[in-house]
Amino acid sequence: MAGVTGGLGRGLDALLGGGKGVDENSASEASIDARQIDIDMIVANPNQPRKEFSPEALKDLSESIRAKGVLQPVLVRPVLGRKDRFELVAGERRLRASKLAGLGEIPALVKEMTDLESMAIALIENLQREDLNPIEEAKGYQELITKFGLSQEQLAGQVGKSRSALSNSMRLLTLSEPVQDAIGNGKISAGHGRALMAVADDAARDELFDRLMSSGLSVRQCEGAATYFKEHGELPEGEVVAKPKPGKSKKKEPKEIDEDLEILKSRLEEALETKVSFSGSQKKGKLTISYADEQELERLVAILELRS
Template sequence: MAEGRRGLGRGLSALLGEEDAPAVAAVEGRPTEGAREIPIELIHRNPGQPRQHFDEAELAELETSIRASGVLQPILVRPSPSKAGEFEIVAGERRWRAAQRAGVGAIPALVRELDDHRAYEIAIVENVQRSDLNAMEEARAYDELMGRMGYTQEKAAAAVGKSRSHVANTLRLLQLPQPVQEHVLNGRLTAGHARAILASDDQEAIAEQVVARGLSVRDTENLVRAKAAGPKKASGPRRAPKDTDTAALEADLEDVLGMSVDIADRGGAGEVRIKYATLEQLDELCRKLTRI
């Protein structure tokens, strides 16, 4: 990937007014132009914007702020590909929406000449770096970015400033059935819930139980394990419940590995089971275990 691509995160901050303007030229490789006021009716959302859901409470809070102080940070736009004299949002749609609701007539904006691929890449970085995407939108955005740009997971991770394992684990959410994806998309399930559900053979049924009962991520993991174990047999030794230290160690390992971990301790001896869902996860596990 070119040096400019690797510097995209820093350059984006500059474009959005968070750093000195010279940083933009270094990243974009072109002269910079200061923000200007553009009539709000000449600005349109990008239909390919990776973020589709906007929190109503956050919009209302931003609207109140804009009514009191105006739009303090310019949005990033490009000339509209289909409407002469008008503009398409690259980054800052939430500010634009709130400004419309506040009745603002014009909004400060930075105009940049960007092709479709570059505009989409910046839109993803802006959203991901500001934690504005939910896990499902993030997974779809990475998938779209890799498809449009021909990126590998490593290149996609470098572009958005995330680790390869984070991108790989997020992309796994696309393996979920559509109804489960919708739960994540609409905030009824978190990324942690979704990763736990991935280990189940009956993902839709598990998801419905989790949503209906309001289960935590840990409860969801336990439910998935219980379903996988099947009905308890009447005979045979009963497995003792895990002590607090063992359960905490499992949770720590799962956070580090991004995979389901089960520790079976029998008086100081036992085994550790790590469950992976894809070959990429296995590859990442091997990298971690063999790292010197």
């Protein structure tokens, strides 16, 4: 399978065979048929990567649909051997909200596609909308690789991610179920999960997780505890503070950024999966985004273009 370099939109573009996304206005009439479909004729996608749907968000969307209708069609594919059944590929929130709003029909794009295309498009659409939590995202990647025998490099090309970013995401699935549940429920971040993975001993990792849940440790505090464990074979009693190296003059401490910028910094590092730094204040300053190579730079540019 040919890889697609670039952002998620370009990966979706390739899978749709040249279209510009799951949008009626950009779909090729030759390959995609747009029509109104009876909601009861659409069956659920068994490979939907997103498992959790906010009841409040669905209610809000249903009220909007009741007032203005469905503004963007869902994407479906015909069910083999059935003229009266279509399998949902993308747009489950819109479908659920339309049912909640009492609609009998929904605008849909109908396209023939393989199982791989269907799964990949469902995954990519959710990633584009940031609808997946880190565990759902990792499980979606794993399922595509397992079901279709793809390499990480092949899959990375299809979803517009670097292979290292894909690998880092899937490594979260090596964590215990309680840790995965905490990440999936938003109680801790994927950054916390990666810090926990650095603790090789299962008992020590469980202990650090318990501390994290009870004390609300930051990602940096977890990373410090993991580093301490690597060096000493045990977790520290309290928060780890780096000591200056012997013989070195004490360097001037960098000016700390305010709490709001620190939160934004953590959010950016989580979203971009790379190191960022701020200087200045929220009113005026400089934001620096780090990258390791040309491929990483292209990935970051694609993400920023997608969000512009």
